[in-house]
Amino acid sequence: MLDDQSLGPIRLSSSAHAALRPAGIARIDGGFWSERQRINAAAMIPGGFAQLEQAGNLENLRLAAGTASGPYHGDLPFLDTDVYKWLEAASWQLARENDPLLTKRVVEAIELLSAAQEPDGYLESYFQVTRPGEQFVDLKWGHELYCAGHLIQAAVAHSRATGRPELLQIARRVADHLVATFGVDRKDALDGHPGVETALVELYRETADERYLRLAEYFIDRRGHGLVGDGKFGREYWQDHTPLREAQFATGHSVRQLYLLTGAIDVYLENGDETLLTAVVRLWEDMVATKTYITGGMGSHHTDESFGEPYELPNDRAYCETCAAIASVMLNWRLLLATGDTRYADLAERTLYNGFLSGISLDGTGYLYINPLQVRDGHGGRPGDHGVIRAPWFRCACCPPNVMRLLATLQHYVAATDGFGLRIHQYASGEFGGMVAGGSAAVRVSTEYPWHGRIEVAVTATPGNSWPLSLRVPDWSGAPTLQVNGESQPADVRAGWVHIDRSWRVGDRVVLDVDMPVRPSTPHPRVDAARGCVAIERGPLLYCLEQTDQPAGIRLDDVAIDPAAALSTEDRPDLLGGVTTIRTTGVLAEPADQGWWPYGTARSDTRPVELTAVPYYAWANRARGSMRVWIPLAGT
Numbered sequence: 001m002l003d004d005q006s007l008g009p010i011r012l013s014s015s016a017h018a019a020l021r022p023a024g025i026a027r028i029d030g031g032f033w034s035e036r037q038r039i040n041a042a043a044m045i046p047g048g049f050a051q052l053e054q055a056g057n058l059e060n061l062r063l064a065a066g067t068a069s070g071p072y073h074g075d076l077p078f079l080d081t082d083v084y085k086w087l088e089a090a091s092w093q094l095a096r097e098n099d100p101l102l103t104k105r106v107v108e109a110i111e112l113l114s115a116a117q118e119p120d121g122y123l124e125s126y127f128q129v130t131r132p133g134e135q136f137v138d139l140k141w142g143h144e145l146y147c148a149g150h151l152i153q154a155a156v157a158h159s160r161a162t163g164r165p166e167l168l169q170i171a172r173r174v175a176d177h178l179v180a181t182f183g184v185d186r187k188d189a190l191d192g193h194p195g196v197e198t199a200l201v202e203l204y205r206e207t208a209d210e211r212y213l214r215l216a217e218y219f220i221d222r223r224g225h226g227l228v229g230d231g232k233f234g235r236e237y238w239q240d241h242t243p244l245r246e247a248q249f250a251t252g253h254s255v256r257q258l259y260l261l262t263g264a265i266d267v268y269l270e271n272g273d274e275t276l277l278t279a280v281v282r283l284w285e286d287m288v289a290t291k292t293y294i295t296g297g298m299g300s301h302h303t304d305e306s307f308g309e310p311y312e313l314p315n316d317r318a319y320c321e322t323c324a325a326i327a328s329v330m331l332n333w334r335l336l337l338a339t340g341d342t343r344y345a346d347l348a349e350r351t352l353y354n355g356f357l358s359g360i361s362l363d364g365t366g367y368l369y370i371n372p373l374q375v376r377d378g379h380g381g382r383p384g385d386h387g388v389i390r391a392p393w394f395r396c397a398c399c400p401p402n403v404m405r406l407l408a409t410l411q412h413y414v415a416a417t418d419g420f421g422l423r424i425h426q427y428a429s430g431e432f433g434g435m436v437a438g439g440s441a442a443v444r445v446s447t448e449y450p451w452h453g454r455i456e457v458a459v460t461a462t463p464g465n466s467w468p469l470s471l472r473v474p475d476w477s478g479a480p481t482l483q484v485n486g487e488s489q490p491a492d493v494r495a496g497w498v499h500i501d502r503s504w505r506v507g508d509r510v511v512l513d514v515d516m517p518v519r520p521s522t523p524h525p526r527v528d529a530a531r532g533c534v535a536i537e538r539g540p541l542l543y544c545l546e547q548t549d550q551p552a553g554i555r556l557d558d559v560a561i562d563p564a565a566a567l568s569t570e571d572r573p574d575l576l577g578g579v580t581t582i583r584t585t586g587v588l589a590e591p592a593d594q595g596w597w598p599y600g601t602a603r604s605d606t607r608p609v610e611l612t613a614v615p616y617y618a619w620a621n622r623a624r625g626s627m628r629v630w631i632p633l634a635g636t
Contacts, residue, residue: 010333121173182218
């Protein structure tokens, strides 16, 4: 039985400062997320390689290797990173199942990287082709360390998934070059985009070479001392205005902030520096209390892709980059491992089902870069508007391969062990297990989550003594029920967990039922963009109104919800790959003709209208049209 987390993206050292460790057995093999992983394997990862070829990312590496000639493809200096994220996703997919064609593509990419790498370990096609000899001269925008980080993460994934050393050798040469180059007594500088920190910590975990951990600590410690500089958005944009341990608020580019915090928690997990944990938790609390959308999405500004002011959460101009949702899930997973606190699992769940999943089309062939919460009537979609129209790829294609690598590793985000028992913190059908008191244990989880709240857990392996099985009760569940071997027991929820401690036998069964009523959610009164509105939620899913589901001729901009109307559910296996819809009665308030001036008296006419809401993650998969999450309440 596997119990050392060797196939996961996080493998904590034996001395790590962690409340939980990733489960050693992690396999999703049925239900909602299994279907998403199937689409990832069948469409997204193969399609990603084709897009990398078509967009010129692979050709740029051939130019760097000297096996092709011509101009550099694209105008961005960090296009190599898309190759690396794809390689990471492909490697994790190979850990899940053998695929000869995918193996061939991975080998081709690794051989190309080996040919392109310079003797000192440097590898960045943009600078090698367009600015040879100018290593690390434009760290503000060049993303050389950010790219190196994704290469290192791909190499760790490939090593753990296949046991092959070739890509890890390339990555270690890159990392060794960074170790020789950067430091207070060497080149005292930072990349404009954090990300290398997490990679260096994981490389330390993979190799036990402490130089990589020390370099990650250096990059974390030096952030906030003005080394990156001002730039057109100021130092807050790249979190270089205040040292992390002193920062009071989440600021700047949302993906950069989240990657920085993720790296800081990785460093804490290995060196136990409590000041880092305290700082990250403080900034997490600021983000979640004042700067996070109901989808779990983060980032309010289009211009600088950044957090806004507290409660500045516009709906139609929400940025909510898909990469920010992915970074949030990564951060929350690490915070859960560090503390065991279920609030991090709760936010990870919200983000996975809503802010992340909305960025992927149902068939895996299209993506959203940004994820707004409203599309107004008459917005037909401008060319290049990747917040309304799903596209197969982007000029800056950071999101698609990032989606692929998260989906390929999602099974590792489900369960953990605490040294005594097994904890299930996300719900998906499959097999999960690891070390508990007295030996190894494993369980099989069966569930129709997120459509139904029944989670069945069957013990498939257990040592002879007692150990606790702990199941997270989501923060939205008010009245869970529990059965053990068919007998009802009190669901004693403590700090978000139900703990069942007993001497288990193979075949023992636990059933946790979390209630899933439809619930109207109201915004914080300081969120001006949603004041007087309501959002519809059920279980972990957020819902939205999409134009195509409503009666012909109505405009969503004129719709309000009757606060006294019932909210009913309907299972629709024929719709959007199979969903549960929510129906209610609304009010259509047709505005008076204002003439040349868009202000004046109250609306002229109101009439009832039947409304149908679908899961937010599934919007923009059919005809173009308006959409909204926050719906005005009639009479307000």
